[in-house]
Amino acid sequence: MRSYLDFEKPVAELEAKLEELRAMSAQGDAVAIGDDIARLETKANEALFQLYANLSPWQKTSVARHPLRPHFLDYASYLFEEFTPLAGDRLFGEDEAIIGGPARFRGRAVMLLGHEKGSTTETRIKHNFGMARPxxxxxxxxxMEMADRFQLPVISLVDTAGAFPGLDAEERGQAEAIARSTDVCLSLGVPNVAVIIGEGGSGGAIAIATTNRVLMLEHAIYSVISPEGAASILWRDTAKAQEAATNMKITAQDLQRFHIVDQIIPEPAGGAHRNPEKAMDGAGDAIESALHELDGLDPAGLRKARREKFLAIGRSL
Incomplete structure (x- = not known):
């Protein structure tokens, strides 16, 4: 059963009527309703297209968080072959909020890693809603260091509200771990590409997204803090989250204008959750194109281009 967001009510009503007509047609209880179905399908599709062409930042936040939106494991099984997850940090233990390992992407060996939020209550708890500990x-x-050693491009799929803020994470050096991961991203001598597939939250996202190319799905969000968190700090009122989302410039369109993301990947009408395969195909094509652009650079050139990319942010618009 399709899950609708609050702002999708007009489309939900049209599609409910459409389903009623289809059911009547299937039962043979109505005569010549084929034209009515066709007209209602066109009307519903137009309403959906117009709605998603003018989403507010807060509405995009809701789309980015949609529970049926494809997650890391969906991309891993759909776009990649021979993906072999590797566990543990060799220092403390395993954290299943971030999953990674070698894989094959359209004929080439790569290192794939990213956040997994989970899709059921059980898996969300298992993966800690995509919020990683140190x-x-x-x-x-x-x-990433293994990828550098074996000359494997690194592909990061980012989807997290942020790093886990718990006391145990802080005790084990959360800030140092994020800083170290960011530093390794910058120092790699192989191409690295990040795709913001849902939420890109704070240092939890940047830790694996400091890459040669940062791609972003059309209705994803990317910010230093969640709208709710910003509202709580600035106004001491989480009810102002919608206002915070607008002022923070968290959408792909704003971030491309500020040269924070390099490319926006279009989503199907109604968001990636309505047609996951089409959304993932688009992401795959964008990743392939980005890797092809980077293939001609040597390790020193990759490091220089990556460094200059991030140093340039905020210097010119």
Missing amino acids: EGYRKAVRL
Whole structure:
């Protein structure tokens, strides 16, 4: 059963009527309703297209968090072959909020890693809703260093509200782990590409997204803090989250204008959750194109281009 967001009510009503007509047609209880179905399908599709062409930042936040939006493991099984997850940071333990390992992407060997939020209550708890502890980022460091050693491009799929803010994470050096992961991203002598597939939250995202190319799905969000967190700090009122989302410039369109992301990947009408395969195909094509652009650079050139990319942010618009 399709899950609708609050702002999708007009489309939900049209599609409910459409389903009623289809059911009547299937039962043979109505005569010549084929034209009515066709007209209603066109009307519903137009309403959906117009709605998603003018989403507010807060509405995009809701789309980015949609529970049916494809997650890391969906991309891993759909776009990649021979993916072999590797566990543990070799220092403390395993963190399943970040998953990674070698894989094959359209004929080439790569290192794939990213955040997994989970899709059921059980898996969300297992993966801690995609919020990694220090051992998750230290595992990412281990995998990126392995990729550098074996000359494997690194592909990061980012989808997290942020690093886990718990006391145990802070006690084990959360800030140091994030800083170390960011540093390793910058120092790699192989191409690295990040895709913001849902939420890109704070240092938890940047730790694996400090890359040669940062790509972003059309209705994803990317910010230093969640809208709710910003509202709580600035106004001491989480009810102002919508206002915070607008002022923070968290959408792909704003971030491309500020040269923080390099490319926006279009999503199907109604968001990636309505047609996951089409959304993932688009992401795969964008990743392939980005890797092809970087293939001609040597390790020194990759490091220089990556460094200059991030140093230039905020210097010119």
